[in-house]
Amino acid sequence: MSTLDSKIPPGPIEKKWTDHKSHIRIVAPANKRRIDVIVVGTGLAGGAAAASLAEMGYNVKAFCFQDSARRAHSIAAQGGINAAKNYQNDGDSTFRLFYDTVKGGDYRAREANVYRLAEVSANIIDQCVAQGVPFARDYGGLLDNRSFGGVQVSRTFYARGQTGQQLLLGAYSALMRQVGKGAVQMFDRHEMLDVVVVDGKARGIIARNLITGELERHGAHAVLLCTGGYGNVFFLSTNAMGSNVTAAWKAHKRGAYFGNPCFTQIHPTCIPVSGTHQSKLTLMSESLRNDGRIWVPKSLEDAKAIRDGKKKGSDIAEGDRDYFLERRYPAFGNLVPRDVASRAAKERCDAGFGVNKTGEAVYLDFGAAIQRYGKLEANIHKIENASPEKIRELGTKVVSDKYGNLFEMYENIVGEDPYMHAMKIYPAVHYTMGGLWVDYNLQTTVPGLFALGEANFSDHGANRLGASALMQGLADGYFVIPYTVGDYLADDIRTGAIDTKSAAFEEAETAVKGRIDHFLNNKGTKPVDDFHRRLGKVMWDKCGMARNATGLLEAIAEIRRIREEFWRDVRVPGTANEFNQELEKAGRVADFLELGELMCVDALNRNESCGGHFREEYQEADGEAKRDDVNFRNVFAWEWNGDPSTSPLHKEQLEFEVVKLTQRSYK
Amino acid sequence: MGNMKLNLKIWRQKGPNDAGQMKDYPVSDVSEDMSFLEMLDVLNDDIVRKGDDPIAFDHDCREGICGSCSLFINGEAHGPGKGITTCQLHMRKFKDGDTIHVEPWRAKAFPVIKDLAVNRGAFDRIQSAGGFVSVNTSGNLVDGNAVPIPKDDADKAFDAATCIGCGACVATCPNGSAMLFVAAKVSQFSLLPQGRPEAKLRALNMVEQMDKEGFGNCSNTGACEIECPKSISLEHIARLNREYLAATVTKE
Ligand SMILES: Cc1cc2nc3c(=O)[nH]c(=O)nc-3n(C[C@H](O)[C@H](O)[C@H](O)COP(=O)(O)OP(=O)(O)OC[C@H]3O[C@@H](n4cnc5c(N)ncnc54)[C@H](O)[C@@H]3O)c2cc1C
Ligand code: SF4
Ligand code: FES
Numbered sequence: 001m002s003t004l005d006s007k008i009p010p011g012p013i014e015k016k017w018t019d020h021k022s023h024i025r026i027v028a029p030a031n032k033r034r035i036d037v038i039v040v041g042t043g044l045a046g047g048a049a050a051a052s053l054a055e056m057g058y059n060v061k062a063f064c065f066q067d068s069a070r071r072a073h074s075i076a077a078q079g080g081i082n083a084a085k086n087y088q089n090d091g092d093s094t095f096r097l098f099y100d101t102v103k104g105g106d107y108r109a110r111e112a113n114v115y116r117l118a119e120v121s122a123n124i125i126d127q128c129v130a131q132g133v134p135f136a137r138d139y140g141g142l143l144d145n146r147s148f149g150g151v152q153v154s155r156t157f158y159a160r161g162q163t164g165q166q167l168l169l170g171a172y173s174a175l176m177r178q179v180g181k182g183a184v185q186m187f188d189r190h191e192m193l194d195v196v197v198v199d200g201k202a203r204g205i206i207a208r209n210l211i212t213g214e215l216e217r218h219g220a221h222a223v224l225l226c227t228g229g230y231g232n233v234f235f236l237s238t239n240a241m242g243s244n245v246t247a248a249w250k251a252h253k254r255g256a257y258f259g260n261p262c263f264t265q266i267h268p269t270c271i272p273v274s275g276t277h278q279s280k281l282t283l284m285s286e287s288l289r290n291d292g293r294i295w296v297p298k299s300l301e302d303a304k305a306i307r308d309g310k311k312k313g314s315d316i317a318e319g320d321r322d323y324f325l326e327r328r329y330p331a332f333g334n335l336v337p338r339d340v341a342s343r344a345a346k347e348r349c350d351a352g353f354g355v356n357k358t359g360e361a362v363y364l365d366f367g368a369a370i371q372r373y374g375k376l377e378a379n380i381h382k383i384e385n386a387s388p389e390k391i392r393e394l395g396t397k398v399v400s401d402k403y404g405n406l407f408e409m410y411e412n413i414v415g416e417d418p419y420m421h422a423m424k425i426y427p428a429v430h431y432t433m434g435g436l437w438v439d440y441n442l443q444t445t446v447p448g449l450f451a452l453g454e455a456n457f458s459d460h461g462a463n464r465l466g467a468s469a470l471m472q473g474l475a476d477g478y479f480v481i482p483y484t485v486g487d488y489l490a491d492d493i494r495t496g497a498i499d500t501k502s503a504a505f506e507e508a509e510t511a512v513k514g515r516i517d518h519f520l521n522n523k524g525t526k527p528v529d530d531f532h533r534r535l536g537k538v539m540w541d542k543c544g545m546a547r548n549a550t551g552l553l554e555a556i557a558e559i560r561r562i563r564e565e566f567w568r569d570v571r572v573p574g575t576a577n578e579f580n581q582e583l584e585k586a587g588r589v590a591d592f593l594e595l596g597e598l599m600c601v602d603a604l605n606r607n608e609s610c611g612g613h614f615r616e617e618y619q620e621a622d623g624e625a626k627r628d629d630v631n632f633r634n635v636f637a638w639e640w641n642g643d644p645s646t647s648p649l650h651k652e653q654l655e656f657e658v659v660k661l662t663q664r665s666y667k
Numbered sequence: 668m669g670n671m672k673l674n675l676k677i678w679r680q681k682g683p684n685d686a687g688q689m690k691d692y693p694v695s696d697v698s699e700d701m702s703f704l705e706m707l708d709v710l711n712d713d714i715v716r717k718g719d720d721p722i723a724f725d726h727d728c729r730e731g732i733c734g735s736c737s738l739f740i741n742g743e744a745h746g747p748g749k750g751i752t753t754c755q756l757h758m759r760k761f762k763d764g765d766t767i768h769v770e771p772w773r774a775k776a777f778p779v780i781k782d783l784a785v786n787r788g789a790f791d792r793i794q795s796a797g798g799f800v801s802v803n804t805s806g807n808l809v810d811g812n813a814v815p816i817p818k819d820d821a822d823k824a825f826d827a828a829t830c831i832g833c834g835a836c837v838a839t840c841p842n843g844s845a846m847l848f849v850a851a852k853v854s855q856f857s858l859l860p861q862g863r864p865e866a867k868l869r870a871l872n873m874v875e876q877m878d879k880e881g882f883g884n885c886s887n888t889g890a891c892e893i894e895c896p897k898s899i900s901l902e903h904i905a906r907l908n909r910e911y912l913a914a915t916v917t918k919e
Pocket of ligand 3: 725727729731734753754755
């Protein structure tokens with residue numbers, strides 16, 4: 001078994017990054033002009049990286065599959081972004097953000113990376129404000145904060161329920177500024193279909209122009225994958241329809257190890273599934289748990305009456321409601337981390353307390369918040385003896401100012417007014433902590449190939465805290481990669497332009513073309529989605545919120561069967577040289593069908609419960625996750641060998657020098 | 668499955684150079700809980716199984732924020748309903764037996780790629796002409812709270828910034844003008860102290876690019892504001908005009 005070198009710099013944790021930055025090599029301005037960098041993905045990670053590298057003087061080519069860089073999936077993030085600014089004077093600090101993130105991740109993240117993330121978090125806010133990102137402000141004109149799950153301070157910055165949109169538009173504007181200057185060449189509606197490795201180094205990509213279908217070769221001295229997460233392996237998730245694993249998977253097949261693939265985040269507050277036509281699930285931001293209270297009825301009869309439509313939530317008296325998170329976790333209440341909240345909701349629904357037709361929903365109720373805010377507003381505006389209606393009106397206004405767009409979204413989808421009736425929610429796949437294994441410099445096991453943002457595995461361990469993905473994406477893109485990539489590129493100042501006529505490019509392009517031709521000539525009987533839905537169901541049932549060895553073994557066998565059938569019987573209409581959305585999907589699902597198997601293999605080998613990975617065999621008497629720090633205080637990094645089930649496993653041992661390992665308790 | 672029957676009339680166009688035409692697609696078993704795009708998914712599934720070419724349309728987030736989806740439904744950009752995008756339109760807005768016309772955005776500056784998908788690259792080019800604050804990435808900028816911004820200005824800037832770049836305003840405008848889109852960006856930055864220094868130049872450059880791209884003139888019909896899924900206000904066009912005027916005066 002090889003040992004992975006995480007390249008963590010020496011020294012005390014609070015000095016590592018500063019020292020590292022001052023000692024790594026840099027590329028002189030004149031030399032940067034001779035260096036080409038490819039950035040695949042224009043979400044927060046890619047947009048920030050491409051803009052920053054271009055400002056520094058590198059020649060950047062940026063790629064995305066959407067019709068504009070501005071539409072990357074980051075746009076959909078709702079709730080907010082963390083930063084250790086301590087503006088609220090509630091005891092926040094770099095250390096506390098670091099500590100919360102390591103603990104929230106159930107001690108499966110690398111301390112040094114997380115500390116750096118906490119350290120640069122404050123710079124992110126300053127950078128975004130300078131770009132004109134309109135964060136929420138209070139009446140004094142200062143930046144406002146809210147709380148997110150798993151923490152006891154208020155450190156989340158936000159822009160109503162559209163934080164991701166505003167941050168991404170900030171990064172996009174920086175990117176477009178460089179496009180205008182000619183420092184970035186933007187390739188939208190382009191999909192990367194392979195990484196090209198020349199003499200052991202990543203030297204370019206093969207991309208398909210999605211409008212003309214043409215395959216293109218692009219050479220560069222370094223390739224940055226900022227291609228997001230792979231939650232869509234479950235078919236139904238909160239991710240955008242196009243989110244996929246293809247870029248990361250191709251990198252994996254070219255030698256990049258895949259880290260902790262089974263670490264998936266199932267988000268507690270999503271709109272429940274409504275029918276078989278369902279194409280995706282919609283998140284109701286975690287920020288709602290600041291003010292919304294989660295409950296089910298205390299009695300099975302009441303729950304049944306609600307499911308049968310004989311009672312409504314509002315008919316259940318206060319004393320007959322079970323606020324199960326507040327009951328089980330008094331210290332954190334509704335703001336426990338996501339994995340904990342999701343499992344608790346599943347536990348209640350499995351026990352028969354679910355509140356919609358399918359029995360898979362719990363209430364998220366704003367009644368109390370509307371009252372509380374209404375009274376507060378009445379005081380602020382000096383309204384004496386405000387009537388209950390007035391209080392309701394004032395309270396509703398506050399709630400609508402904070403979460404208006406989310407409430408509208410809910411009403412649109414469900415057809416019910418959430419200001420009047422408690423929302424119904426259920427957990428759904430949301431984020432993948434796993435991803436390409438990277439060292440401290442964000443470099444994968446392929447030299448010159450870097451992974452940023454959700455595409456890497458690095459900072460969130462086995463569970464990500466809310467509002468930390470946006471922070472990580474921007475930290476990686478604005479403040480980490482501009483330094484660490486320079487250290488690598490310092491060797492390339494004399495390399496000259498990469499020759500895209502070499503054998504490696506030829507081989508990669510031929511392979512890509514062969515696969516496309518297979519799909520189009522296959523003439524099977526079933527559309528791509530048919531296979532994707534079946535894969536998703538296996539993953540959700542057997543590699544979802546709770547897993548066990550028997551189920552995982554079954555899942556592996558089923559996925560292999562679906563994959564075999566997919567290659568034999570998939571039907572992809574049209575031709576290669578046109579805008580062909582079925583062809584795009586086919587390539588992505590083919591990769592999901594391999595990744596899904598690896599996720600099950602990973603889950604099967606991790607004989608412990610930690611964070612979002614809950615193995616039913618490993619739990620405490622009270623149902624809490626039972627970690628095994630002796631055997632699994634490590635990162636699983638899988639190497640590709642052609643068959644996910646026999647992939648060689650490499651382990652990175654995690655050292656906790658600062659944070660003491662304890663059972664994660666939110667009680 | 669649901670029980671609505673609908674008669675869809677959908678624009679089919681093989682590529683940019685094809686003339687294109689409306690085609691009939693009767694569908695049944697439509698559930699009112701489906702979104703409009705899910706209804707099209709079901710139709711496409713059927714088309715593929717029959718061995719035909721499915722209908723191309725842009726979409727991604729399916730929750731009203733990415734700005735990808737872009738259908739002209741029964742003569743309205745993003746279909747019936749105020750303040751929503753196509754992907755947020757649900758079938759409960761229709762009734763059994765309805766005929767529904769589905770077309771792409773139609774504007775000179777947005778050429779059709781295939782069927783219902785169009786090329787909105789012009790918006791990116793307008794953005795790169797000036798839709799930014801000229802600030803580089805730096806680890807040591809002034810603190811985010813160094814310059815307080817009145818809540819009212821911050822809120823207004825935010826309202827403008829919620830534009831999703833979908834292009835419904837252009838598709839709706841009888842002149843194919845992009846003024847609402849451009850105004851939203853110009854206005855966002857000009858309301859914030861960070862954006863003030865470049866406010867005039869920004870207006871000038873973005874408008875110049877807009878004209879180059881072949882968008883029409885704004886004749887204040889106000890149709891854009893009505894169809895905009897984010898309810899971007901015409902007020903922003905007034906602000907853009909002020910910045911633009913100030914810029915041309917100082918330029919001369
Ligand atoms: C609904 C929702 C709400 C969320 N809310 C929050 C929140 O409030 N706070 C928070 O911190 N996090 C939140 N998250 C998580 C967060 O949004 C994501 O983790 C983060 O935005 C990912 O950013 P990224 O830059 O890594 O990738 P993405 O934004 O997913 O970007 C991926 C990019 O890669 C491109 N790409 C992918 N594959 C290819 C390919 N093969 N070829 C070419 N281009 C490719 C895409 O075009 C895109 O540009 C939320 C997530 C969801 C789903
Ligand atoms: S102004 Fe409105 S209609 Fe126009 S692009 Fe923006 S969001 Fe779409
Ligand atoms: S698909 Fe994103 S706005 Fe409609």
